[in-house]
Structure formats: structure tokens, C-alpha cells
Amino acid sequence: MNKFSDELRIIPKFVWILAAIQWVCFFSLLFFVAFPDDSKVSHWPAVGQVAFAFWPGMLVAAVILLIGYIYADARRRGMRYVMWTWLAILVPNSIGIILYFVMRDPLPVPCRNCGAAGRPGFAFCPQCGTEMSRACPSCKKAVEPNWVRCAYCGSQLSQGTAPATTTPPPMATNE
Numbered sequence: 037m038n039k040f041s042d043e044l045r046i047i048p049k050f051v052w053i054l055a056a057i058q059w060v061c062f063f064s065l066l067f068f069v070a071f072p073d074d075s076k077v078s079h080w081p082a083v084g085q086v087a088f089a090f091w092p093g094m095l096v097a098a099v100i101l102l103i104g105y106i107y108a109d110a111r112r113r114g115m116r117y118v119m120w121t122w123l124a125i126l127v128p129n130s131i132g133i134i135l136y137f138v139m140r141d142p143l144p145v146p147c148r149n150c151g152a153a154g155r156p157g158f159a160f161c162p163q164c165g166t167e168m169s170r171a172c173p174s175c176k177k178a179v180e181p182n183w184v185r186c187a188y189c190g191s192q193l194s195q196g197t198a199p200a201t202t203t204p205p206p207m208a209t210n211e
């Protein structure tokens with residue numbers, strides 16, 4: 037998992053600016069326009085008014101940043117980022133946002149030779165053919181590190197390429 041601060045860094049700068057401007061507008065509108073007109077709130081101490089005006093804009097800013105994150109995250113995953121951004125904005129009750137996090141593709145894995153984006157589970161780089169993960173010598177499909185036999189063609193896999201894994205203890209037989 038990537039760190040939260042690293043994830044925040046992918047949000048485009050203009051989205052941060054938009055969120056900040058929006059907050060200033062929201063705060064000013066409440067503090068300088070709405071509160072002086074409100075007979076109850078206008079009697080509150082200034083600190084209370086500031087605290088009360090602070091949060092609505094923060095909530096909207098969080099939503100704007102989340103949508104900016106979806107835009108950048110879908111883009112780096114090679115998904116249809118314009119469509120997902122609109123879904124996140126337009127589908128009510130945050131369902132578009134939730135749907136995105138449920139359905140998003142895995143992060144691409146860069147090829148160690150040419151840097152082209154591949155998907156986890158690719159056996160070979162689609163650009164240069166470099167082996168990206170362990171592949172079956174017979175059918176060339178990607179196989180998992182702990183497999184002894186290929187799940188696609190049944191070939192015996194060489195143990196040499198497999199990283200050391202702890203073998204489970206043999207099953208106890210009831211005799």
C-alpha cells in the first residue's frame with residue numbers, strides 16, 4: 037500500500053487551488069454575508085462564528101479533492117478517467133465515488149527493461165517482451181511463485197525460479 041501522503045501528491049495542483057478558493061468563498065459568504073443577517077448567529081462570539089463558518093467549506097473541499105484524486109488515480113491506472121470523474125461528480129449519494137473504489141483496476145507494473153506499463157499477472161512486457169513475472173516454460177502463461185505445476189497446461193515448473201516459500205506441513209492422516 038502506498039502512503040496516504042504519497043496518494044495526496046497525485047491530486048493535480050489546480051484541484052487543490054479550486055478546493056482552496058471554494059473554501060474561501062464559502063467561509064466569506066457565511067461569515068461576512070449570512071451570519072450578520074442571522075439574528076441568532078450574529079450574537080455569537082467571533083470565535084464561535086469562525087468555527088461554525090470553517091467546516092462547510094472544508095467538507096466541500098474534501099469532496100473536490102476526492103474527485104481530483106479519482107481523476108489522477110484512474111489516469112495512472114490506464115482507466116477511462118474522464119468517464120470516472122464525471123461518474124464521481126454526477127452520480128448522487130457518492131455512489132459514483134464508491135463504485136470507483138470498488139471497481140478500479142490494479143496499479144500498472146512498469147517493465148524493468150523499457151518502463152512500459154504492464155498489468156500485474158503479465159508474464160511478459162507487451163512492448164519489449166522482457167519477462168515480467170514467472171512464466172510457464174511450456175505455455176508461457178504467468179504462474180504464481182509457489183506453484184509446482186502450471187495451472188493452465190499442467191507442466192512441471194522448475195523449482196529454481198521460485199522464491200523460497202514455506203511448504204505447508206503434510207496433512208495428518210487418520211490411521
Ligand SMILES: [Zn+2]
Nearest residue numbers: 147150161164
Ligand atoms: Zn518492456
Ligand SMILES: [Zn+2]
Nearest residue numbers: 172175186189
Ligand atoms: Zn503452462
